[in-house]
Amino acid sequence: MPDHIVRALSTDGTIRAFAAITTNLVNEAQKIHNTYPIATAALGRTLTAAAMMGAMLKGEQDILTIQIKGDGPLGGVVAVADSRANVKGYVHHPHVELPLKPNGKLDVGGAIGRNGYLSVIRDLGLKEPYVGQVPLATGEIAEDLTLYYARSEQTPSAVALGVLVDVDLSVKASGGFIIQLMPEADDKVAEKLENVISQLSPVTSMVSEGMNAEDILGKILKDFEWNISEKIDTRYECGCSRERIERALISLGKKELEDIIEEQGEAELTCHFCNKIYHFNKSELGALLEKSTR
Template identity: 40%
Template sequence: MADKLVRAITEDGKFRAIAIDATEMMKEVATFHDASQLGTTILGRALIGSLMMSNAILKGEERLAVSIDGQGPAGKIVVEASAQGEVRGYVTNPQVTLPLNAKQQPDVAAAVGVDGFLTVTKDYGTDEPFTGKVALATGEIGDDLTYYMAKSEQIPSAVAVSVLVDPDGSVVTAGGFMVSTLPDATDEDIDQLETRLGNFPAISTQMMEGYTPSDLLHNLFGDEKVQILTTTEVNLYPAITKHEYARMLATLPLNELQTILAEDHGVEIVDRFTGKVINFDETELQAIIASKDATGL
């Protein structure tokens, strides 16, 4: 069953919301990098949060890139997401391991760290992308995206992301929601929402009980108070093909390619998004060089 993202608005026009079930996608992601339980949790939170944020602030073919670097042992987290529901990302140290935190859960905050920034670059399809940057708030990722939405986008929001991973690294559930205030929301409305959020059952618990993204929002606001606007399938970006990597290699200077051929007799490329290894043997590299040399580049 395909993963879904739903966009909704409360019937009183005071809040808009996005909710997502990304369980199947995360099951696939978990196989890519031989990641630890903690590494999969971190990447999943970043992928889900970025998908929701892209659907909240982008439109059409626009996309964004999220970089989280808190100087923690997990290293840097990089995600690309689109308004069309596609996403990909990686953690530079996906095998990171730490003791469980005080709540006996994967210690995402300690692994990510807070000595750094969350950076979002929005690509509008023009020559001038927009970049926003905020200091990391907690390293929990959901909190940091909440802080970014308020400070950089000027959209007060609550971002909740959940990835439940078994100790063996297999994904049980993955999902989340984002609620943003609209101009008609009063301080009292916001206080009431914060109370509901504080008492809201764990996302993973609800998902294990079979609740869908729409159900999560109905549970939060009440059955009669939410209007579902759109439903979008979410998927990983298609993997980069060997042909596309050959085109990338061909952009290198000719003398650099010739040096690689003489010294290494081929090229091994590791796709950071999927962990897959792409090899170009001596003959294939010679063909790239010959084609480049023939064009005079």
């Protein structure tokens, strides 16, 4: 099944809902970064959330970044999405290993750590990006995003994210949902939803069973009338290029470029998101230096 996101609205306008299937893109992230299971789960959950939150962006050029930083051995997670749900990301330390939790699950919260924060940065093409930040609730990511929506956006939300890692380190199933109550929703709506969600199978089970995003929303919204408002594909896409790296080097300025040429004679830059290596020899750096205006 290709990765996809479905957006839905209850017909009375009280609930908006997103569900995503992201097994392929998280598999790709696992391969690019050679992540061990805990890092795969942390990165996969964050990428899945970013994909859905990217799909919520209104402007075509808008970019959303989720940054999670904790005091655990994983260090941090970064995921970036655009409005077409192209996502990319990385973790600081991909080879962290911790014992499983008593319930048999990967200890993502332990790997991220409890002391830290989750930030959501929206670059809407304005002078300054819009930044919302909350302290970590559990480091399990879905709970932290729920807290983010409650505190930073005053939107009561239910967030679930799940990544199932296979014994060969590949990703067996990945997906998630974000369900939000609109201001018109009353306590009855909230109660009904909470009831259903509390009895729902884990996301990874639903995805493993072959359910698509629409099927998952169907389970959650079974007591409501609802319509699909959008169905889009999502994928892992870095989008870096030699031209972009050149522009970044040029923007360092004359002094910095001269120092690199003098001290190193060449430059090798690795893209954090896809690990592609860009090499610049002395004459190429010299050409960039000529283009630099400051």
